[in-house]
Amino acid sequence: MSSLDLLPFQGMEPAVQGEINKATKVVTRKKGDAIFADDELTRYFYVVKSGKVKNYQLNLDNGKEQTLYIFREGDMFDTVTLLDGEPHDVMYEVIEACELLQFPIDFVRDLLKHPEFNKRFFPYIAKQMRHIEELATDMSLYSTAERLIKLIIQDRDPKSIFRFNILEGLSHSEVANLLGTVRHVVERHLKALKEDSLINVQNKRIEILNADRLLQKINLL
Known part of the structure; x- marks a missing residue:
């Protein structure tokens, strides 16, 4: 797959496409890598070509973790640093071996002058903002059991x-991190949903058996 096949770069003018190809460096990372030390994200911008990268916050005092995003093919980061030029207090970890497209961050700032790039970039930023807003709302208004059902x-x-399609292949610990809880709590709620014949869990896959009843549990139906 060419970098130009990824969503942020589709439809760019031929001259700009040539500049993008020149600026692109493909970097690979293996599962478990904790990436982007020091000021790297103030110098480079990334687009995921393949694999998965987790973006999260960590409380160093109690070890509690909250996953904010799991970036996949076509996702971009760090958009906050791109826009404000400041370091972003988040952490990254590869949870599935990945290839990343690396760009000098100033090059991407220049791309913001191109309407075709903006047509994809700013709606993507809006979706990120809506996602974080929903995450904050869910943490405030829903129980862990309800957040798990909503995630499923x-x-x-x-x-x-x-x-x-974010749950496929995720461990229960990673699912817990998405919900801001711990593994044994997730496992307890999954067991209860399975006993109620609402879901089936096998080989890190969650199959919905009765969507209507699941929706009723969180008053979305």
């Missing part, structure tokens, strides 16, 4: 850009 439903919803 969003995992099957193509309109949920940062949650669609």
